[in-house]
């Protein structure tokens with residue numbers, strides 16, 4: 001069977017979008033979203049930024065006739081603030097002097113023709129998760145990379161992941177020399193819970209399947 005691929009327009013938009021996801025990881029995320037789409041439940045992303053990864057979830061959601069939800073406060077993570085390694089001054093609101101990635105995200109999604117397949121939620125992940133009540137087919141964790149934020153994303157969203165659903169975690173670095181350890185600890189926690197089985201590893205992107213209840 002041929003592997004499903006995103007539409008060429010989506011790949012071009014991904015290529016041109018601001019963001020942090022390399023293509024190989026993007027394609028692994030897309031493959032997971034296509035698999036999870038078969039459950040007929042929404043796909044949820046924590047960490048929209050400018051929509052680079054959202055484009056791929058949106059494309060998979062369109063193909064499956066479902067919706068991708070993406071959650072972000074759009075004020076940037078710690079490492080994206082002025083003076084830090086991943087700061088981009090072009091996504092600062094000139095009036096407020098604070099980061100605001102929402103306009104760029106909306107432009108990216110509109111230009112790719114994928115707006116109809118995404119619901120963007122602007123807010124803090126734990127606050128949104130507390131209000132959530134719909135089972136999810138996929139949870140993609142790519143929000144804040146501190147212990148507090150990555151752990152909060154796991155605790156907030158994983159309870160909503162349906163049986164057979166996929167948990168995808170970005171920036172999992174077993175070796176501290178390669179990057180921060182919070183996403184890796186979330187990955188270890190998921191495996192240790194006994195509720196997940198590892199499905200694939202693509203560079204720093206890990207895909208796990210929910211095979212039992214619990215978090």
Ligand SMILES: C[S@@+](CC[C@H](N)C(=O)[O-])C[C@H]1O[C@@H](n2cnc3c(N)ncnc32)[C@H](O)[C@@H]1O
Nearest residue numbers: 019020047049053072073076077124125143144
């Ligand atoms: C690494 S970027 C996401 C990258 C994006 N997935 C991509 O592929 O380009 C992390 C994002 O998470 C958001 N974020 C960090 N902590 C958050 C929180 N507690 N609630 C909501 N969004 C958060 C930041 O604003 C930032 O846009």
